[in-house]
Amino acid sequence: MTMAEDIAEDILRAIIEGTMVPGDSLPPEADLAEKFGASRMTIREAIRILRTQNVVHINRGRGTEVNRVEVWTSLDAIMRVSAGNSGSTAFVADRLLEARRMIEVGAVQLAAERRTEADLERLAECIAAMQDAAERDDIDAVVEADIRFHDVILHASGNLFVPLLFDSFGPLLVQIRRKTSSIPAVRERALHHHEAILAALTAADQSEARTAMERHLLPEEGENPATAKA
């Protein structure tokens, strides 16, 4: 990885970890050069990398500003900011998954209380579809059934704002779902987890539903979406 890529990754990490937030300006070039012990040209290159991913933009008069997450380009591109160093790109996927977990665990708890018979039927149907697709080795269909399962739960929460939380990130969250879903180890266990979630929802057991969803969305060894093939 080049030095510019290294620096771009450091800056991205600071943004993902919330040290710098959308609307903030990056420190001036000269300051960054000193901080990273690099030439101003290298800094400029690092910023150019971040600009191609639409993570930052040049604001005439105010320097380089961090963009809102909704306009960042694809997740793959963000992760490619430090291509070749999958260990450290994991934190982007990690943080996204964390945010996703927050929403989905909350949603399933509400759904345990508010779900209708129709919701339960739809969920069972998604599980069957996922099973069928897995047997046929149709990965796209597996991913689709997986995402549908989760969408039914978001809507079964009986709260307009819950599904909308997913929209707040633009394409990133949809993409992380797709990526996670296509990891073989994840697919294998997903069916089992979905069944556990459905059982908890059928029993209207809020606490069990939460636990089942938490287990489902905790990443395990070797399950880093950064390394998954798109």
Next chain:
Amino acid sequence: MALAEEVAEQLLDSILDGVIPATESLPAEAELAASFGVSRLTVREAVRILRTQGIVHIQRGRGTAVNPPEKWTSLDAIVRASAGRMGRGGHVSERLLEARRMIEVGAAQLAAVRRSADDLVALEENVDGMRIAAKEQRVDDFVFHDIAFHDVIMRASGNLFVPVLFSTFGRLLIETRRQTSAVPAIQWNAIEHHVAIADAMRSGDEQRASVTMEAHMDQTQRDLRHHVMGEASHV
């Protein structure tokens, strides 16, 4: 309440409950008339009411579609109108609070572990700010420090995407806060809970952070129902 207003309110309830998802179309006029047991004229009037509030819009050839909440121009007014009655404003506030709870509790758990010394100082400062504002009955200042307190926790979660989740309805939360923040009893409740949350942050205990934030959200919900919407207290 006029019939058309009642129908409009029930339609909004369906939307808030996610029965009619945002960006989907309302059922056809005739269908709505049948299910509400009213004339098509009344349905048309109800839809017109929702249109003036930016909640739905007409799509040529595709019926009436639901707008995403950011476009609901008078949602602030709807929320404000909840004072004194359990009506459509009340429903919005409840649903908002529910969604908010999910994120705040999650953020508190993360922040308990990831918070910095600066974050702890900022939390203290905002609690102090709330105390002073409460003593001097300056509602705007109180709201400011209340929101700032929660913002510190959002940022301390060490996850950029967490505050982003709030952008869906951040503006609306300010409005609901203004409602509760004007009541002295609520102000002191809030300060007490913030102190407990700040302590939990200091302790670095995830579980404690979750418990104290849940308690705060519970209190906010009770206060909203009791003081703002006028429901009898069953505490």
